[in-house]
Amino acid sequence: MSRIEFLGVSHHFGERPVLHEVDLDLVEHRVGVVGANGSGKSTLARMINGLVTPSRGQVRVDGLDVAKHGREVRRTVGFVFTNPDNQIVMPTVAEDVAFTLRRRGLDKADAAERVAHALERFGLAQHADHPAHRLSGGQKQLLALAAVLVAEPAVVVADEPTTLLDARNARHIGEMLHGMPQQVIVITHHLELLDGFDRVIVMEHGRIVADDTPGAALGAYRSLLA
């Protein structure tokens, strides 16, 4: 597994403080992050691959300061957004999955094989040449995940990947995330997604208020919500 460290991380957007002195050392296979709306989860997640740079402190991935080595870190950390429409950039399903690989300079035959394998794995093979925007919401989320995973990142950060999905597709994406060999960091309001995870972090007002096994952490979170 990779090692993701937050060292004294604070953040503010303009005048608004969003994270306060966060210290974390994440080495587990599956880590969940929960918390009320606006508690700072997405900001925390985005710092892992440099989409947000902390106002103070440092985030490191395998010892590399994300603020200084963003490009290198993004080869290790794949990011799945809540809304797949923000992530789909090419006209067809296969082209979208191939896009990351093309940017990495893979030769055509090698890339085509990896794309075919990714589409197969995510049940999208029969849609390879279809327009990506015509897929259903669940299929789009699968496409977004396939497009990230085809590059074989060591870490996948997924920010509320099931929020837009119906229960069946949410379960499917949940199973995918759970079964992946990669280190997975999942931000979610769907607490059942975190069953069997190794560690769950609870955030409130930009602070970590619980950090434990899913049972204990989610118990603490439910008490907070009550």
Ligand SMILES: Nc1ncnc2c1ncn2[C@@H]1O[C@H](COP(=O)(O)OP(=O)(O)OP(=O)(O)O)[C@@H](O)[C@H]1O
């Ligand atoms: N780019 C931005 N500019 C200004 N404020 C922002 C920006 N992004 C987030 N915020 C603010 O930072 C705070 C934390 O937002 P964040 O998205 O990290 O929370 P969250 O826990 O992921 O919330 P949710 O569960 O609603 O997605 C919120 O008050 C939000 O309005």
